[in-house]
Amino acid sequence: MRTYKVNRAKTPKVPSKESIEKYKDFSALSHEYDKMVKRPKVPLYRDKKMFLVLLLIALVAILLSQIGDEESAEQDQDEPTSTEQVGG
Amino acid sequence: MKVTPEIYKDDQQLVLLAQKDRSAFGLLYEKYFERIYLFIYKRVQDEAKAGDICQEAMLKAMFNIDKYENRGAPFSAWLYRIASNEVNLFFRKSKKMISVEIQEKDLKEIMSEISLQKIEDIDEQEKLIKALNSLNPEHSEIIDLRFFMRYSFKEIAEFYNITEANAKMRVYRILDRLKKGWKTK
Numbered sequence: 001m002r003t004y005k006v007n008r009a010k011t012p013k014v015p016s017k018e019s020i021e022k023y024k025d026f027s028a029l030s031h032e033y034d035k036m037v038k039r040p041k042v043p044l045y046r047d048k049k050m051f052l053v054l055l056l057i058a059l060v061a062i063l064l065s066q067i068g069d070e071e072s073a074e075q076d077q078d079e080p081t082s083t084e085q086v087g088g
Numbered sequence: 089m090k091v092t093p094e095i096y097k098d099d100q101q102l103v104l105l106a107q108k109d110r111s112a113f114g115l116l117y118e119k120y121f122e123r124i125y126l127f128i129y130k131r132v133q134d135e136a137k138a139g140d141i142c143q144e145a146m147l148k149a150m151f152n153i154d155k156y157e158n159r160g161a162p163f164s165a166w167l168y169r170i171a172s173n174e175v176n177l178f179f180r181k182s183k184k185m186i187s188v189e190i191q192e193k194d195l196k197e198i199m200s201e202i203s204l205q206k207i208e209d210i211d212e213q214e215k216l217i218k219a220l221n222s223l224n225p226e227h228s229e230i231i232d233l234r235f236f237m238r239y240s241f242k243e244i245a246e247f248y249n250i251t252e253a254n255a256k257m258r259v260y261r262i263l264d265r266l267k268k269g270w271k272t273k
Contacts, residue, residue: 002179003221006213007189015135017122023139024121026114032143033110033150 099163106153113150120164121146124171130237131175133188141178145171165246172247176225190217194235202267219266227262234259 044050102119105112124145129138149170156166179186192213199207199216206212220231233239233247244255 001182001184002186002188004190004217005187006192006195006217008192012189012191015126015129015138019135020122020125023125023135023142024117025143026117029117029143029146029150030111030114032147036147036151 100158103153103156103158103163106150107156110150110153113153116149116163117146120167123164124167127168127237128171128175131172131188131232132178132186137178141174142171145174148174159249161246161249165249168247172229176229179225190236198231198235198263198266202263216266219269223262227265230258230262
């Protein structure tokens with residue numbers, strides 16, 4: 001948010017070339033840019049936290065697939081085969 | 089590639105170089121930093137903040153240089169536009185009110201543009217300040233460019249990538265609005 005106010009007396013201050021130079025830093029800018037675009041040097045699985053998260057995701061996936069397998073096996077057992085239906 | 093003075097003068101060639109190799113953006117940075125800094129400083133009137141905003145604007149320009157297309161307007165207009173967006177973002181984000189000084193003569197110029205009689209009258213000037221403070225950010229940006237940063241209509245047109253006639257129309261529409269608000273008060 002900003003508001004205007006009138007400057008009635010003094011002449012406006014303009015920063016000198018030297019003070020502008022203080023803020024000029026292309027190497028800092030390049031560094032920031034690299035941080036933004038480059039992939040991290042350490043792979044994800046080397047990061048301890050990320051490793052635990054990946055492990056957890058893998059465990060959950062295995063668990064879910066096992067539950068799914070068990071359910072489908074139970075369904076196969078419950079359903080009578082076509083020969084049983086004809087015979088009974 | 090060796091950068092000759094001719095290439096340094098030609099922004100489009102420098103942009104092409106930066107699009108191919110980001111480190112070449114340094115040439116554009118070197119060329120425009122001071123101008124962009126002063127543009128930002130005029131709007132925020134704080135050296136350190138202007139420095140931070142300028143770096144942020146340059147970073148965005150470097151990041152988006154691939155998206156830049158030459159549509160006839162100078163490359164600098166694209167940079168100024170990014171810088172202006174960063175300034176607007178800064179004002180929007182800041183929680184406390186930031187006062188920006190404007191010169192009395194600039195204020196008087198607006199008053200005479202909207203045909204106000206008593207341009208020396210301090211009460212009238214304060215009334216105008218109040219009206220300017222109530223403008224939305226887009227409108228106050230145009231007023232800033234035209235009256236406080238002394239942009240010509242051509243420069244405003246390049247800044248917004250519009251025609252000069254359209255730029256004039258935008259400025260006079262805002263002045264008209266200020267004038268109408270005056271009459272109703």
